[in-house]
Amino acid sequence: MPEQRDYRPTVFLPKTDFPMKAGLPQKEPGILARWESERIYEQVRAARKGRETFVLHDGPPYANGDMHIGHALNHVLKDMVVRTQTLLGKDAPYVPGWDCHGLPIEWKVEEQYRKKKLDKDQVPAKEFRAECRAYAQQWVDVQREQLKRLGINGDWDNPYLTMQFDSEATIVAELLKFATSGQLYRGAKPVMWSPVEKTALAEAEVEYEDIVSTQIDVAFEIVASPIPELVGAHAVIWTTTPWTIPVNQALAYGPDVLYGLYKHEDGRSYLLAAELRDQVSQRWLKDEGEIATWYGRELAGTVARHPIYNYLRHSGEGRNPSLPSSDGPGGAMDPGLRRGDEGCGSDEGCPGDEEWERALQFYAAPRPFLPGPFVTTDSGTGLVHMAPDHGEDDFELCRANGLLPQFVVEADGRYRDNWPWLPRTDARSLSVINPKFNAPDGPVCSDLREAGALLSASTDYRHSYPHSWRSKAKVIFRCTPQWFVPMDRPIDRQIPLCDAEEAIRSEQGQNHTLRQIAMAEIDRVRFVPEKGRNRIGSMVEGRPDWVLSRQRAWGVPITLFVDRESGHYLVDPEVNTRIVEAVRKEGVDAWSDENAQALLGDKYKAEAYERVVDILDVWFDSGSTHAFVLESGRWPDLKWPADLYLEGSDQHRGWFQSSLLESCATRGRAPYDAVLTHGFTMASDGKKMSKSLGNTVDPIKVMEQYGADIIRLWALTVDFTEDHRIGDEILKGVADQYRKLRNTFRYLLGALDGFDEAERLGVDEMPELERYVLALLGQFDATLRTAVADFDFNTYVRALTEFCNEDLSAFFFDIRKDSLYCDAPDDAGRRAYRTVLDTLFHALVRYAAPVLVFTTEEVWASRYPDGGSVHVLEWPEVPGAQADVALWDQLRALREKVTEAIEPLRREKIVRSSLEAEVTVPASLVPEGFSDADLAELFISGAVTRGDGPEIEVCKSGDDKCGRCWRLLPEVTEDGALCDRCSTVVAEMDALA
Known part of the structure; x- marks a missing residue:
């Protein structure tokens, strides 16, 4: 028997130098260097000059x-x-x-x-x-x-x-x-304040974290009320910020809240919201029954006394007869005044008597009951203590009733030395955000307990609390003079209005x-x-109004001169122009005392104006x-x-x-x-990334391991509009997705080896399968355009991946590889296929270029070494192709069923490939216009026949296999011989050899 010929050299296998292994970490820096040397950004700008403009304004990272x-x-x-x-x-x-x-x-x-x-x-x-x-x-x-x-x-x-x-x-x-x-004003309002950083913060600089705080219930003795039963009773407030009690000035009630007065086993009676009676009982209330109830609006005119007043008045050394006496409960201590540290026997380092007495009058003042629409019965006691220094609602309600902030907490969060309560050493050394300050045994709670006003104190209240975004330290509300932009003041503008504003x-x-x-x-x-x-x-x-001022050094100054007599800031166009030009020349250092007179000019005297030293938010x-x-x-x-x-x-x-x-x-x-x-990127288990947890992902290291294109592909495949995840397993999956896309380009490059314009066929000359794929390309193109318009990049990349994997690799390429490998170079079917591949190449390399920026540059250069950058190219022109897409979708569904039917024979090794399987399909499932040979090509199988039964039947073919294309056909006389097509192609090649 003569030795069979090796026909492998006669098969037109794809040829390309484009490697299967990407090696992105090694290749990408070289591509990047070439972009810089060739100034690709400028090339793109020049290529698009004069076109419709689209501007994405980059938000500044820090x-x-x-x-x-x-x-x-x-x-x-x-x-x-x-x-x-x-x-x-x-x-x-x-x-x-x-x-x-x-x-x-x-x-x-x-x-x-x-x-x-x-x-x-x-x-x-x-x-x-x-x-x-x-x-x-x-x-x-x-x-x-x-x-x-x-x-x-x-x-x-x-x-x-x-x-x-x-x-x-x-x-x-x-x-x-x-x-x-007129959109600036200087005012004192409670603002978010960082005692650690000693500056006001904007809402955007604050984040909220769960903490455990001390919660306390405090009794305020009622000294006057239009309701006789309330005089001598105690109103109860609840708070998680004990440090604010020293600057309490009022109590707020809900006008429509029902309040009850309850007799306690200690002999006193307590006022609180009836709805919260059970909650309060769990903390401390052991009542002997309800005395009476009133709605909040009936409490108007009720007045309480600050619980620390008697404590301050009757503890300490010396006596001040100018202060009013107290006949109420808790006033039985020795008369006198508490002043500073226990050892402060002289006036040196102690507040002056006049200032001390003025501050003590603060505690002697009555604490009115005020209606607060913000009061709820969700928790607490239904009565809210008001400290206008340290709360927005507190400030507004108190200001409306003539109660002003005291400014006793300093920038570092400590009470000032000349305040009558808490200037002693153990309190003065602590910031109000220090847990020790607010602890049940801390200075506030200890004094309230000694004064008989602390009803309960525990350290088990868990809640969300604001922290500085940068230092991670707790912040407080602190009333300080700041510069604001009003949100609700009509703007007297001298500039043209936009349509919305005109409306x-x-x-x-x-x-x-x-x-x-x-x-x-x-x-x-x-x-x-x-x-x-x-x-x-x-x-x-x-x-609230926008707080513009910060008390720091590194920033743009609030370049205002304030008249020392009137308190108004100077508005002068000539001065403004000088200020702007000075900053343009010298930067923020131009705003200085040394330059003040030059900036003001001859019209104004520097000594008559305060130069604002705050910087801008x-x-x-x-x-x-x-x-x-x-x-x-x-x-x-x-x-x-x-x-x-x-x-x-x-x-x-x-x-x-x-x-x-x-x-x-x-x-x-x-x-x-x-x-x-x-959204935000989370760890692979959905947890927030944290260095302390060791679950962060460093993009620099990812690029060193995988390459930048892998990060890009990950970023564009997640649903970025929501919080999303990243981790080693996720990146491995993305890398696998990348390999499939890369192999699509590698196949296209190899299959198009030697393609030139003489080989191109018109769409009308193509078989139906090629027209169908071009029709799919048109649909795919429309999907991508919509995704771009919607900024829906998850859909964009998913569609790209699915088209390459499912429509091309698993379907079109798979079916047509026989034609590519074995048909004659001038065969119309092969030319049609390569024409479509060329169209696909030019489309896909452009579609993928915004995603895989390095890989597509490598792909483009592999085919067109002197073709410039792929990133200068424009959206591809997709040829219009008509095809019965629904019919082909029906055929693809039939093809999947045939593949499933062949698979058991492959697993049992009855057949080694689908080419060895002979298939019988129900005639009812085959659309008109397709021959059995067409079906065999579509299924990549041996002979196909149509049966009357409802099931797909598969058996091993009895035909012999062609020695070149490996198809099993009746015309092949023996294994290894050639089919008619291959015989003709080989003969032509031999003749040209």
């Missing part, structure tokens, strides 16, 4: 520390937006930026001082700010390289920084617009307020996802970025307003909101037309 996984997700999403808009042919520039001022940087520089045992306050402010500036610049440079490594394409050589002199000057100019239009004004017949125009803009702006509208809307609707800095980035002209490709802002969902209370308020106050509309928000 210049403090390495890039984390949240940075990576955020910037990949931004890059995806910019690249897909660019792919659609738009001019979509991207200018990155950084937030450089503020407490976190100042805190880090102070840490360096503390390590050297130096006091920051002893360093000249200009020198300290220079160190802050250098620190910020260092991290800008680090983060810039890390973000570039992710493949983010942008104007990295010319980013914006809030600490650039031009930026600082524009921030000052924006502030002065507020001042000119509000015409409807109301008056100037609008900042809250009104902001709410109108929230209604107009597009939010993705839609729930973002309600989130930011509820925050703006209920937010950094959210005002970032909220002004639209002004110095989009409007400055420094980046002429940009425009105002931005088409899109994109950040994490926490920025509804941060950058989205500060930008909205700043722009609405100065321009009458939002600086953006759409807002896209993403």
Whole structure:
């Protein structure tokens, strides 16, 4: 028997140098270096010049520390937006930026001082700010390289920084617009205050954590009331902030709450909400029955005495006859005054008598009962103690009744020395946020217990409490003089109004307020996802006035001169111009006492004005970025307003909101037309990432192990609009998904080896399968366009992956590999297939380019070494192709059933491949127009026949196998011989050899 010929050299197998193994960590830096040397960003800008503009304005990350996984997700999403808009042919520039001022940087520089045992306050402010500036610049440079490594394409050589002199000057100019239009005022209100950082905080700088606090019930003796039964009784308040009791000034009741008076076994009677009687009984109340009940509104005119009054009046040394006496319960102690530390025998270091007595009069003053609509019966006693120094509701209610803050808690959270209660050593050494201060044996509770006013104290109350976003320390409400932007004052504006603002004004017949125009803009702006509208809307609707001032050094100053006589700040366009230009020339250091007279000019005397030394809330800095980035002209490709802002969902209370308020106050509309928000990245088990838990994922290390394209693919496959996860197993799954996409490109490159235009066929000349795949491509194209318009990148990548894996690799490529390998090069069917592959290549490499930025560049260069960058290309033109998609979907369903029927024979090794299986299918399942040979090609099987039965039947074929294409056909005379097609192709090749 003659030896059989080896036909493998006659088979047209795919040829490509494109490797199966990606090696992304090694390849990506080289591609990145080439992009920089060839200035790809500038190439793209030039290619899109004059086109429709799309501007995503970059929210500034903070210049403090390495890039984390949240940075990576955020910037990949931004890059995806910019690249897909660019792919659609738009001019979509991207200018990155950084937030450089503020407490976190100042805190880090102070840490360096503390390590050297130096006091920051002893360093000249200009020198300290220079160190802050250098620190910020260092991290800008680090983060810039890390973000570039992710493949983010942008104007990295010319980013914006809030600490650039031009930026600082524009921030000052924006502030002065507020001042000119009367949108600033200085007032004393309780604000979120960090005793650790010694500054006011904005809502956006506060996060809430669960803590366990001391809860106490305190008795206030009622000394007067229109209800006779109440005189001599005790009203009971409940609080989790014992430290605020020293500045209590009133008690609040709910007008519609039913209150009961209960006789206690200790002989006293106590007033509290009837609905809370059982709760209070669990803590301390052992009552002997209800005496009477009244609704809150009947308590009007009732007056109590501060529980510490008698304690202070009757404990200590000496006597002050000018203070009123007490005949009530608890007044039986020796007369006298408590003054300072126990050993304070002289006046040295002790408060003066006059000031001391004035403060003691504070405790002698009556504590009125006031109606509080905020009072509830959810917990506590239904009566709320009011401390206007330390609560928003407290402040408003007390101010309306002539009760003003006392300002007794200092910036570090300690009570001031000249206050009559708590100046002793054991209390003075503690901040009010210290648990020891508020403990049942702490100074407040101990004194209340000694005064007979502490009814219960326990350390088991778990609740959510505000903490500083940066220092992680607890914050307090503290009443201090600050600069505010009013939310509800009509704006007297001298600038054109936007349509929304005009509508509000015409409807109301008056100037609008900042809250009104902001709410109108929230209604107009597009939010993705839609729930973002309600989130930011509820925050703006209920937010207090904007606290602009901070008591720190590193930031943009509040550049106001305040008249020392009138208290009004100076509004003079000429002075404002000098201030702005000085900052533009020298930066924030221009705002100094030395420059004050020069800034004021000849019209005003510096000694007549107070130069404000507070700095601006950094959210005002970032909220002004639209002004110095989009409007400055420094980046002429940009425009105002931005088409899109994109950040994490926490920025509804941060950058989205500060930008909205700043722009609405100065321009009458939002600086953006759409807002896209993403959730937070959690660990693989759904827990919040924490260094202490060791469950963080470092994107830099992920790039070292997998490559940047894997991070990008992960970021664009998760549902980023919700909180999402990352971890080793998740990344392994993403890497597997990447390999499948890479292999699709590898197959296309190999299958298209040698393809040229002479081989191309028109759509009308193609078989139905090719027309069907082109029709699928058209549907796929439409899906991607919709996903881009919706910023739905999860759908975009999922559709890309499914099309490549299911429609192409598992179906089209699988069926047509026989034609590719074995048909003659000039065969019309093979040419049609390769024509479609070429169309698919040009489409897929563009579709995937915004996702796999490095891989697609490698793919493009592999086929077109001199073809430039794939990222300059535009969205592909997809040929229109008509096909009966429903019919082909029916055939694909039949194909899956046939594959399932063959599988048992493969497992039992009756057949080694589907080509060896002979199939009988129900005739009723086969659409018209398809021959048995067509079906065999579709099923990649041996002979196919049609039967009358309802089931698919499979058996091993009795035909012999072609030695070249391995198909089992009746025409093959013996195993290893050639079928008619292969015989013809081989003969032609032999003739040309």
